[in-house]
Amino acid sequence: MMSITYRLPQVRNLVTAFPGPKSAELATRRKAAIAAGVASSLPVYAADADGGVILDVDGNSLVDLGSGIAVTTVGASNPGVVAAVQEAVTHFTHTCFMIAPYEGYVAVAEKLIEHTPGDHAKKVALFNSGAEAVENAVKIARIATKRQAIVVFDHAYHGRTNLTMAMTAKVMPYKQGFGPFAGEVYRVPMSYPYRDPEGLTGAEAAARALLLVEKQVGAENVAAVVIEPILGEGGFVVPAEGFLPALSAWCTANGAVFIADEIQSGFARTGAWFACDHEGVVPDLMTVAKGLAGGMPLSGVVGRAELMDASHASGLGGTYGGNPVACAASVAAFEAVEELRLLERARHIEGLIRQELGDLVGAGVVGELRGRGAMMALEFVKPGTSEPNPDAAKAVAGACLAEGVLILTCGTFGNIVRLLPPLVIGDDLLTDALGVLKKEILAAG
Numbered sequence: 001m002m003s004i005t006y007r008l009p010q011v012r013n014l015v016t017a018f019p020g021p022k023s024a025e026l027a028t029r030r031k032a033a034i035a036a037g038v039a040s041s042l043p044v045y046a047a048d049a050d051g052g053v054i055l056d057v058d059g060n061s062l063v064d065l066g067s068g069i070a071v072t073t074v075g076a077s078n079p080g081v082v083a084a085v086q087e088a089v090t091h092f093t094h095t096c097f098m099i100a101p102y103e104g105y106v107a108v109a110e111k112l113i114e115h116t117p118g119d120h121a122k123k124v125a126l127f128n129s130g131a132e133a134v135e136n137a138v139k140i141a142r143i144a145t146k147r148q149a150i151v152v153f154d155h156a157y158h159g160r161t162n163l164t165m166a167m168t169a170k171v172m173p174y175k176q177g178f179g180p181f182a183g184e185v186y187r188v189p190m191s192y193p194y195r196d197p198e199g200l201t202g203a204e205a206a207a208r209a210l211l212l213v214e215k216q217v218g219a220e221n222v223a224a225v226v227i228e229p230i231l232g233e234g235g236f237v238v239p240a241e242g243f244l245p246a247l248s249a250w251c252t253a254n255g256a257v258f259i260a261d262e263i264q265s266g267f268a269r270t271g272a273w274f275a276c277d278h279e280g281v282v283p284d285l286m287t288v289a290k291g292l293a294g295g296m297p298l299s300g301v302v303g304r305a306e307l308m309d310a311s312h313a314s315g316l317g318g319t320y321g322g323n324p325v326a327c328a329a330s331v332a333a334f335e336a337v338e339e340l341r342l343l344e345r346a347r348h349i350e351g352l353i354r355q356e357l358g359d360l361v362g363a364g365v366v367g368e369l370r371g372r373g374a375m376m377a378l379e380f381v382k383p384g385t386s387e388p389n390p391d392a393a394k395a396v397a398g399a400c401l402a403e404g405v406l407i408l409t410c411g412t413f414g415n416i417v418r419l420l421p422p423l424v425i426g427d428d429l430l431t432d433a434l435g436v437l438k439k440e441i442l443a444a445g
């Protein structure tokens with residue numbers, strides 16, 4: 001096992017008022033130049049990042065429990081990824097795979113085929129963003145089935161393009177005022193164990209959803225059922241055991257394509273290569289992005305060869321899709337997961353989080369601690385109830401930030417604090433950050 005090397009000191013250290021003078025100056029320039037609709041969680045500007053820290057332009061060192069939304073899984077400047085990018089750019093930055101193809105694209109496809117669930121024949125297409133991968137998975141499912149209806153779930157997040165806005169559940173901030181939305185998208189209930197009636201099994205929750213599909217959409221019209229095996233923006237909800245296998249079996253029985261959107265839950269994040277692996281679910285198609293290329297923009301659709309081959313030539317593609325520099329980074333990121341044994345590391349991080357925060361559940365504002373691997377969340381409620389408590393989540397995240405710990409919130413009700421540390425974060429730094437979080441949760445009641 002290779003050991004993790006860090007370029008930057010792995011410490012939490014605030015050296016200026018927050019934000020410092022250089023960040024304040026950048027905030028003024030930003031206000032004049034950047035569209036108001038593009039918001040940031042942090043009031044400070046990044047100058048460097050490595051391992052578990054982000055260094056701001058004033059020299060403040062923050063602990064990163066967000067990984068740029070589950071992207072810098074192997075670190076924000078993983079040495080292998082950096083070297084691969086440097087090597088790639090000395091040759092070419094772009095040729096366009098649709099014009100002059102290159103090996104890196106093929107190598108990433110082979111890695112995805114190797115590491116995704118199922119040993120059937122698979123093929124791959126690469127794109128740039130997660131939303132673009134979801135759009136293309138839908139295109140592939142529709143042309144392969146010659147059907148149109150797309151089934152999605154409550155609390156789902158699939159992106160910000162027109163089709164993926166339609167597939168995303170939450171109106172504010174993702175959809176408000178941006179319609180009209182794409183048609184033939186149908187939403188059914190998710191399995192949400194903390195909020196479902198007590199004792200509802202995964203199979204029962206699947207039956208609840210599929211009855212609606214059969215009565216309101218018609219099984220013979222369904223091109224695809226699209227689901228995040230663990231909800232991302234929707235609140236890190238892990239569906240009840242049996243829910244995903246029941247949906248997958250229904251798709252097989254009814255000629256629909258089962259699409260797992262593993263953009264947030266995939267690529268080692270949950271302690272397995274993909275979250276589907278935890279229940280042995282083999283999706284027909286899978287979308288991947290976020291952690292896939294160590295921070296470089298890259299996404300893909302991987303799945304059954306006969307589905308992936310359903311499109312006519314040139315039906316799929318895009319100018320930048322599978323950019324050579326991003327592909328080189330991705331191959332290095334796959335290697336880093338193996339060399340640094342990051343699947344094990346993700347499971348170790350889950351253990352640490354459960355050990356440090358487990359005793360907060362039930363008392364005060366924490367209703368549930370859930371997740372898998374390094375994709376963990378706390379659901380905040382009003383004490384003694386299960387009523388969502390977004391104010392507490394926001395207050396805790398804000399207080400942590402003021403102490404140099406970057407924590408993100410999410411969830412339909414905005415009441416989830418999510419923990420997505422880079423898998424290369426050290427135990428000492430993570431324990432320090434969790435200590436700050438615990439202190440602030442106790443202070444919140």
Ligand SMILES: *Cc1c(COP(=O)(O)O)cnc(C)c1O
Nearest residue numbers: 129130131157158159232263264
């Ligand atoms: C982030 C995300 C997307 C969208 O990815 P972008 O790269 O932001 O377009 C889609 N699905 C899931 C599950 C995500 O977490």
